[in-house]
Amino acid sequence: MSFISRYKKIPLLTKLLAALVLGVLTGAVFGASAAAVQPLGTIFLNLLRMVALPLVIINLIAGISSLDDPKIFGRIGVKIVIYYMFTTIIAIILGLASGYILRPGDGFALSGSYEGVIEKIPSLGETVIGLLPVNIFSALASGRFDQIVVFSAFVGIAVLFLGHDDRAAINRGLGILARLFNKLIGIVMGYAPIGVFALMAGVTGRYGSDLFGVLARYLGATYVAIILMVVLYLALLLFFAGMPPLRFLKKASPLIITTLSTCSSLAAVPVNLNCSDDIGVPRSISSFTIPLGSQINKDGNGIMLALAFLFAAQAVGAPLSLGVLVNMILISLILTTGAGGVPGGGIVSIAIVLDAFGLPLEVVGLISGIFALMDMGLTTMNCLGDLVGTIIVSRSEKTALSGDPAE
Secondary structure: HOOOOOOOOOHHHHHHHHHHHHHHHHHHHHHHHHHHHHHHHHHHHHHHHHHHHHHHHHHHHHHHHHOOOHOOOOOHHOOOOOOHHHHHHHHHHHHHHHHHOOOOOOOOOOOOOOOHHOOOOOOOOHHHHHHOOOOHHHHHHHHOOOHHHHHHHHHHHHOOOOOOOHHHHHHHHHHHHHHHHHHHHHHHHHHHHHHHHHHHHHHHHHHHOOHHHHHHHHHHHHHHHHHHHHHHHHHHHHHHHHOOOOHHHHHHHHHHHHHHOOOOOOOOOOOOOHHHHHHHOHHHHHHHHHHHHHOOOOOHHHHHHHHHHHHHHHHHHHOOOHHHHHHHHHHHHHHHOOOOOOHHHHHHHHHHHHEEEEEEEHHHHHHHHHHHHHHHHHHHHHHHHHHHHHHHHHHHHHOOOOOOOOO
């Protein structure tokens, strides 16, 4: 077997972790001279920005329109969507709280600077109005990601109200485009190890040993938020469905193992459905709520975006008002819907949030290096949240959760 064939079989997250280690070692050995490879990292950042816009638009519209029938926005649909939105908002808030307490960006001065976009948002009312594009083509030309994703969400909802034939045709086209752009991001992520190596080598050579404490605090802040979120899931499950946490964790163990190894919400959908069967949730409910959750329930991305935002803001000393934080929560809530459910997709969302607020994209390289260590916990948390929401909705519909075979 050739070297290239062996390399292709190595999981992406393993490659990213190896690139992180090699980049750190290179930066430590060569010091400031390691900046010579920085252009390779800049190419990676530019590729991310290139694919971010079409990826979010297509995945967001496809995810919403995949509901297929507007009647699904009935009793079950409303319940599960409210649950997903509620937990994602809580996840973003927990990420912000964890970042404020552990402050991973303090004492780590990035060479970049923020462009003052944050200071242009004076009030909550203007923040909400600013999310609505007056001219979508102007928003596309100027790269207003927040307005673009709002417009995409409206388009996805509008598709639901078209006639059956038109909706089916659009969904087929969206499905093809979604697969196309997911392949495109796959190509970009194939280059990611080189980009991460170059970025980490340059950053380590420039900042030296100060880097390690920063990344440790960032990783610690991430897992503090993850643990708190899982505790919230278990509390909601016990309160609304009367299911003991230990029983749930035992039933969900196949899902946990799968998500830890694949780091993909989409890949875990079949296993999640089987776990819901084992718990006794009817397929008439789980076949809707779990696939939907794999697309729009990205609590882990909410935590990651909140921490990346705070990390960059703290590192460059950007002022943070209540209006700024509310705007960040709203943008992150929308962006999590279009994350795509594939390994590495969250890195693109980080670039979008930082770009939207004029913060330095250098942070993307730092986070990409430890993304493998975070993504295991974040994806597992996402999928557990999908399953918990499915169980709660099923219980609210007065279906049996005694472990009987699914309908």
